[in-house]
Amino acid sequence: MSKLLTLLFGRLPIGWLQLTHSRGRFIAAVAGVAFANLLVFMQLGIMGALNSSTIAPYEMLNADIILSSEDGNTLTDGGHIPRARMFQALGVSGVADATPIFIGNLPFTLDDGSSVSLLSFGMDVAKPGFATSSIAQSLASLSLENTVLLDEGTRGMPASVIKDLTSGGQLNFETGGNTLTAIGTMAVGGGFLADGMMIMSDQTFLRAFPSRSSRAPNHILIRTNDAVSVDAVVARLQAALPTSNLRIQSMQGSAANDLAYMSTERPTGIIFGFGVFMGILVGLVIVYQVLSTDVADHLREYATFKAMGYGQPFFLGIVFEEAIILAVFGFIPGFIVSVGLYAGLVSVTGLPVEMDTSRAILVFFGTLTACSLSGAIATRRLANADPADLF
């Protein structure tokens, strides 16, 4: 390692030699950086799961524009809008088709007596084009009364039930005083809002939620003509429909707004964001403490080098060399342990916590930056190395 770094830097790797000379301190410092990395990875992982589960319902739908209640916060959290808006929208130039969509939560009691919550979507099965292709092909079968498609990623759902459904079986279950029959599955997964999802016809939905009315869906989905831009149709709809209690957005814009809401306005998003900040702060403090102590311990040697004619860039180089070594050596175990913990979290909670390359790269460069910043602060102590004091 020492020879490799000598080749790399074109000088003796004093930072590396200093760090490894005190092995106990080096191991403690690497463990500290790894712990900070672990904190950041876990917070980002859970935040990523929050984001994934926020936009997961969008991935079931195939539309260009969505009409929602003005007081709604996200796709699954908001009031109702008059179905009449759908008919008005269909009269606007550029609108090819529109459909209402109903959303609600239904409990599902498992054999062991525990209950899971299923986010249920009621759709017009005569318009399969508004669902993604994997769901659209099963949508027609949902025209049978009280039939549903069950999310095979539902948290807590026995594997045997899912296996039976995917191989053509059926499952009857009671919910809200009704008996529903799952006749197939779809793959979405649980999140923070519910343990899983369920799709049914709008008629089944209205039977399952007797207080809901067909005249007041949660949203209206719109598909535009291919020749017209989505933004142009949004503008036309905003001009044609009353916007005092109606929000008209592209589907992409709506998903982005939901993400922004969940990460900046909901406590969960803010808590995880704060957790990331705390992880970075812990890393900064640990690395600063290690580097600052290291500089203090070597002031006489640095003063000697100053007397010999070494300039400030040389000393900054040593401190930054140490910072980068700590960042790299701390990142590797932090990353490996985080991957293991992600897998554990997925198996326990069913949350979509995944280690993707962009997150790993982001955290690595974040670690490098944080360690360099700590190094930059620690270099202030170099000013105390006065060669005149050596005599």
Next chain:
Amino acid sequence: MDDPAIEVAQLNHFFGTGDARKQALFDINLTIPRGGLTILMGPSGSGKTTLLTLIGCLREVSEGTVKVLGQDVHGADEATLVGLRRRLGFIFQAHNLHESLTATQNVLMGLQVHGTGNPAKARAAAHHILDLLGLSERRDYLPGNLSGGQKQRVAVARALVANPEIVLADEPTAALDKASGRQVVEMLKLLGTARRTTTVMVTHDPRILEMADRIITLEDGRIVDDQQAS
């Protein structure tokens, strides 16, 4: 004709400011030609170490002129001072070796300040001077595994390996036994003859005095005696 190695004229030096201002050197005038071993003597607090640090460009000159290798250091910018220090060799009373570096690596630091050059040649030069100082068996030892005398010899090797034009030494033989001390001073003398290296040494070691070319005595910040060796 070469400039003298060191020229000091009307040098006054002060520490502190305001009421705490104290004068450490009074009207020092001194010219040291290239080559030779000059010894600074005097009781503690006489100003010899202050004079050594001023010649070594390690302190800012208060008043007067200090020329080192022809360059006036009074008011010189940091780059000039750093450039000058690279042409000097320092031997301190404490060895000040880097504890994480082996003897060879510590000596290499004396070469690396001039640029990386050829690593194999640099290493050979470091080994050569360590051999000359009787440390061939200790090249790869860390300072923690060397005796006090061995550490000091490594520090001497580090100061001399780049062939400095002036060597400034503060009690370099204090930690050495008689034979080692004599060996170090003889090497400095040899450099003075062969390469015209100038050595200015602060010492109280009577074993060294007889080897000096010139002995300057300071008391209370003033030169009170300046003798050439007979």
